[in-house]
Amino acid sequence: MAVQIENLGSLDRKMTLEFARADLAKAHETRLAKVGKTMKMAGFRPGKAPKSLVEKQHGMQIDFELQYDKAAELFYEQAQKEGLALAGQPRFEPKSQLKADTVLFDVYFEVLPEVKIGAFSQAEVTKYSTEIGEAEIDRALDVLRKQQVxxxxxxxxxxxxxxxxxxxxxxxxxxxxxxxxxxxxxxxxxxxxxxxxxxxxxxxxxxxxxxxxxxxxxxxxxxxxxxxxxxxxxxxxxxxxxxxxxxxxxxxxxxLPVVDDGFALSLGVIEGGVAKMRAEVKENLDREVKRRITSLLKNEVMDKLNSLCELDVPKSLVASEQERLVEDARQDLMQRGVPNAKDAPIPAELFAEQATKRVRLELILSELVKKHNLAVTADQIKAEIDEQAATYEDPKEVVRWHYSNPGRLKDVENLVLADNVIKYFTSQAKVNDKAVTFEELSKLN
Structure with a gap:
């Protein structure tokens, strides 16, 4: 067996693999026998076809599969030996004839880039704050009244x-x-x-x-x-x-309905009347303020990370992300009832910029998590789920709903991971506190 690795660019690599076809002889015989046991052929009982006929009908396909399997096995063994951090899936290209004594493969792949983390101490971000008072509660109640006009x-x-x-x-x-x-x-x-x-x-x-x-x-x-x-x-x-x-x-x-106990009852406030309704409205507004402030800070931190860190972005990862975004767009069209959405042509190029930015951020976050021990813990995930569940009528059911689906748990993990990164970043950068009104906060992008 021979292996050679070439550097084709900043992230692009080519690995050339060479191995003897004779090394696959035993595996070929084993697979041929397995195929023969289930093979149906006119004039023979199932599984009783002569070996020569099985070879004639399936031998080339078996050779093809075994050579690719062997090439993949050697590639990943060598990648691990060389300590290569692979980005995306490798592309295998056979360079020899199927029946050649020496099998040659070229494997094209990308490696993950080196992420150069900039000086966060030179960055500035704004952290907004908003107080919810009686005026904000009154305005929210006016909106609810207009909904019942x-x-x-x-x-x-x-x-x-x-x-x-x-x-x-x-x-x-x-x-x-x-x-x-x-x-x-x-x-x-x-x-x-x-x-x-x-x-x-x-x-x-x-x-x-x-x-x-x-x-x-x-x-x-x-x-x-x-x-x-x-x-x-x-x-x-x-x-x-x-x-x-x-x-x-x-x-x-x-x-417009009068703000009284009857109006409170129409909004689902069974006990406590106007006072309880106003308290619940304030809780909802406080939650919205927290969500909005967190979102604004997160977006600004992510933009700063993008500009402060240097890295080459693997094309294969961007292509995969584009495909995912195309599928998301297609699913969205289907949910909206758009005719022929399943087969609608959606150019991947539309998502090139968005996909590149996402991949960049994922690689940056991965490096920060590894370098500064920001990995998410089970306790953090539980605390986040419990906080979300507390806003529902049956918190236990919401908790069960989250833990019953790995995808939902992954969403929560990503949310907590972003929080960990934001906390670390703001501990290093200059944070400018700025108080704004609820209306001003709502208009900020």
Whole structure:
């Protein structure tokens, strides 16, 4: 047996393997006999075909498989002996004839790169903080109230009142209108509708359209010009001005539920009324703040790691990651019910940049874990699962759900690993603390 390794680039290698075909003779006979026991051939009982006929029909395939198996065995033995850290799967190319006395293989592969860790002490990151007070709780409750909004005709008395003496359209009202639009005197596609319903202030219609509707009463009409933006989604009318006429058919004012014990009950707060509801809203907001702050810090740390560390990225790992991202995209399309999503062409090149960044980070994190003993422990995984489970009605069931699936456990492990890396990085880098409001935090990318 002979082995030769060539350096083809920063990470690319070629290993040439040479071994005698005679070394496979015993294995060939064993496999031939095994195939012969189950082989069916006309004129012979199952497993009773002559050895020569078995050889004639299956001998070349057996030779092919044994030579590849032997080459793979020698390759991995030599890789281990040389201390080669392999990246991705090797590619085996036979260089000799199948029946040649000497078997030659070229094996092309990549090795994992050396990761040069930069000086974290020179890096700066921002750690945000946010306090949840009564105002934030009130705003959250307003959102929940709007989710339960219902409408009553303006001017008609009901259990919730009549909406006031002013029966004209106001911001926040739900209106039903007929409209027709023309460009240069000609109606255009999508420019006409009857009994069209929308709520003013939700941004569904262009601002000029809503402004023209304000102040009208049931039965009243109004004509006005409307200029479509140059980037309007309807390309045929983008940048053009249309003459619209609208007629109001109904005006309904919004009634929001009062924040009382009944409202709390509608949100699932069985006991404790408004006070318990506000406490639960604060808990949810605190959880959201923690999640958001952690996510922002994680993204910034990962970006810093990417810029501070130097390494060559193995092409084979990037290609594998691209394939995984393509499959994720395909599964997403299928879940959305997109027709023919299973066979839709999705170019892997679309994910080249994303895949490269992910592979870089994985290699950097792997080096940091090894170099600074940041490996995840079973206790850390348990603590993370327990914390997640505590937010559910049946924590024990959530814990069981996590531990019943290796994939879910792996997701938790990756989450804790990122936390370990973030803690180490921030212990070395300069951390700038910055207090922001909940609204400001929500807008940060």
């Amino acid at each position: 219902h409408y009553h005709p303006r001017g008609e008395a009901g259990a919730h009142g009549d909406g006031g003496t002013d029966t004209s359209v106001q911001n926040g009202d739900q209106v039903v209108i007929d409209f027709v639009g023309k460009i240069d005197g000609v109606e255009f596609a999508g420019g006409k509708a009857e009994n069209f319903e929308y709520v003013l202030g939700e941004g569904r219609m262009l601002p000029e359209f809503e402004a023209a509707t304000l102040g009208l009463k049931v039965g009243e009409s109004k004509s006005f010009p409307l200029s479509f933006p140059a980037d309007y989604h309807g390309k045929d009318i983008a940048g053009k001005t249309a003459a619209f006429t609208i007629t109001v058919k109904s005006v309904n004012w919004p009634h």
